[in-house]
Amino acid sequence: MRSGERERPARKLNWQRVILQGGTVLAGDFNAHSKRWDLRCLEQRDATFWEGVIDENGLEIGNDGRPTHHWTREAQEGKSDIDLTLANRSIVSWTILSDDHATGSDHVAIELDVGLDKQEEADHGMVVGWNLASMTEEDVEAAEKLCMELAKERTQ
Numbered sequence: 001m002r003s004g005e006r007e008r009p010a011r012k013l014n015w016q017r018v019i020l021q022g023g024t025v026l027a028g029d030f031n032a033h034s035k036r037w038d039l040r041c042l043e044q045r046d047a048t049f050w051e052g053v054i055d056e057n058g059l060e061i062g063n064d065g066r067p068t069h070h071w072t073r074e075a076q077e078g079k080s081d082i083d084l085t086l087a088n089r090s091i092v093s094w095t096i097l098s099d100d101h102a103t104g105s106d107h108v109a110i111e112l113d114v115g116l117d118k119q120e121e122a123d124h125g126m127v128v129g130w131n132l133a134s135m136t137e138e139d140v141e142a143a144e145k146l147c148m149e150l151a152k153e154r155t156q
């Protein structure tokens with residue numbers, strides 16, 4: 001972490017407890033720069049933590065090298081891959097739906113498919129809209145408890 005930089009909320013979670021064995025997809029603006037998912041990357045930034053999560057949990061990077069973030073600052077324009085799709089199962093397809101700022105944001109919309117069998121498809125649940133920055137300690141504990149319960153159900 002750089003001097004004066006605040007700790008990011010994602011670093012407070014125990015990701016090994018959050019990531020369910022064989023059934024987790026993490027997707028979002030990770031705001032991390034690494035050559036592992038962005039060949040245009042000139043300077044690694046906030047990547048070491050996420051590279052560790054990827055390696056420790058056997059996650060696949062779904063991104064295909066196309067930029068997911070287009071920015072303009074001080075009359076300069078740039079592109080990067082800071083919106084990541086990570087999964088601990090096969091990502092069958094990953095695509096950018098539109099490159100022309102259709103989201104009204106400087107980030108693109110992404111669509112993906114992961115390999116599921118028929119039973120998994122019938123049983124799966126979805127969590128959307130997590131805002132890690134606003135999570136309280138109680139929220140983190142509740143999320144970890146839910147993940148443990150779901151993992152227990154999967155083994156029964």
